[in-house]
Amino acid sequence: MRSKTILLIVIGLLVFSGCKSKKTATATPRTTVIEKEKIDEAQKSKAYEAGRRILMTCNTSKFKPFTTAEATPTVIKNTTQDRLTKTCLKFRLKYGDFRDIQLVEVIRNKSDKTNVYRFKALYEKKIANKELRVTMNDEDKVSGIKSLDWVDQY
Template sequence: MKKVVLILAIIILAGCKAKKIEVIEPAVPRVEKLALSAVNYNLKNKAYELGKRMLMTCNTSKFKPYNNSEATASVINNITEKKLSKTCGIYRQRYGTFIDLQLIEVFKNNDDKTTIFRYKALYTKKVANKELRLFMNDENKLSSIKTMDWVDTYDNK
């Protein structure tokens, strides 16, 4: 009887051994900087033209909507002439007339396979330091656009 109790106690202790707690940290996208010369010329040109077309709306008040070969459905649905004209009114007042885009950096997000084009938007008022980020998916379609104040270092947010 003592042997049975001893064996059961050992089995219970073995079954109750401490389990390792695995800490799962949030995934940080793996983004790598690409050399400008390593990026396909046609893709760079396409990103430039799509970004410039959107910002030129502020000068001309006319926007040629993106089509299915240029952008994803979410971009097409979210960028409308009405929304752009509202934003453009604010931009023209604060930054002046849009001049051009200057490609500064290109990044590749290895998690979602997007190519991120980081442009400095040039305006007539020299205090205007704006950034335009264009996200191109693996099908070379515009999947997202983001504008923000310019900072010299890339922030992955």
């Protein structure tokens, strides 16, 4: 009798806890896509030049380091000739010579107030399906650079 009572209490608690109403998340999205007409042309040009300059290193083996007017100290520290050379060796063997980058979209990150420029990297070999993301802060400085495999969604 006692075990049946305990069993009924446990089942009742499980049913009661399962029926509790749940709060739904109403958080606003942290990122938005910027319409092409509203993209800052000066910043877009800086992002393009920075991205192209990095990937052209693969063809020329020469990299002109970023200045403090162009990039944040973290980007300057992490973007070295040695690091680029290692990455470029892999890319050249697999994809051939770098050709150009094409802007696909710009994403505004509301939380850190940056714009992420998504470029599709074009290489000699058609099998290349790479993306270069250049992040620009509100001071028009490169605050991040990332190369990854291309995916349609951000």
